Amino acid sequence: MMKRISIFFSFLLINYICFADIPLWLKQPEKVFPQNEYIRAMGEGTSEKLAQNSALTGISQFFNTKVEVLTVAVKESNAIISEDKQRFDSKQSFSQIAKITSTAEFFCVYFTEPYYDKKSDKYSVLAYINRSEALKIYKSRITAIMDSIEEYESYSKNEIEPFLILSLLKKEQTLAVLAEKYIQSEILLVPSDSEVYKKDLQTISHIKPQVDKLKTQMTFSINMIQKEPVYNPVFSTIASILEKDGFAYSISGAKYQIIVDIDCIEESYEAGQFVRPSVDIAIVNNSGNGVYTYSKAFPRIGSKTTEQAYTRAVTKINQDLKDNFLQE
Structure with missing residues (x-):
């Protein structure tokens, strides 16, 4: 009887040690990275890199990045990280390939230390973005871009040569694509900001029709x-x-x-x-x-x-x- 009790407690002790070894962000992600403060996504993979890119796929889906399923046999994923943003082009191989077809920019993306599970032989990583930190960057960049668009618009109104007007409008159009992406990303973080950027979005929407009309002339x-x-x-x-x-x-x-x-x-x-x-x-x-x-x-x-x-x-x-x- 005592032998059975000893085996039982040994079993409980082993399981407790194994469970205690699991980091809190994996056991209770909401406790460590609450969703009202962070955007987060868990990733798994047979290597640390694949786990990170799996987590980034989850982040990209939050920002409505388009995902296309391919059948090309590619096994690696590429993530280019700079100090304040991340460009991600996923070519992660499962039974099929999940490829992010457009380049997404994620500001202030961080990763937890990878956790390796010996039983499953897989790594787990959590990617997270601090909403407040990201918002500051989005707002500053949107403001800078919209200021540039306004400057080009001012130049175009004072220009009489159609070809040069078109050149200025095309510069506006290039910036408008970037501004719209940032604005939509910020609205995903703070839906109420859709009213804040209503005027800017209207300004952006008028640029392409001007370009198209001028080209026909x-x-x-x-x-x-x-x-x-x-x-x-x-x-x-x-x-x-x-x-x-x-x-x-x-x-x-x-x-x-x-x-x-x-x-x-x-x-x-x-x-x-x-x-x-x-x-x-x-x-x-x-x-x-x-x-x-x-x-x-x-x-x-x-x-x-x-x-x-x-x-x-x-x-x-x-x-x-x-x-x-x-x-x-």
């Missing part, structure tokens, strides 16, 4: 200084960029002319034929005044023949234009 023609057929793809690339950006291309009667000057310096070596390409682009209005310029010099490009070198150079120019031309 602007037409472009393309003037290639070099008429050689090898440069025809550059013409096509610029035309496609205009179309993609919502502009109209016109052979005649255009309000703006895009003048494209491409120069290729030929060089011959034992290794092959080389060219050093450069491109200069100017956009001028009907009065002959320049409203936009773009220039780029490229490193030497070579191939077996001069013709092949030119083809490779044009390919390089086209890719650069797709990445940078008319980008503010």
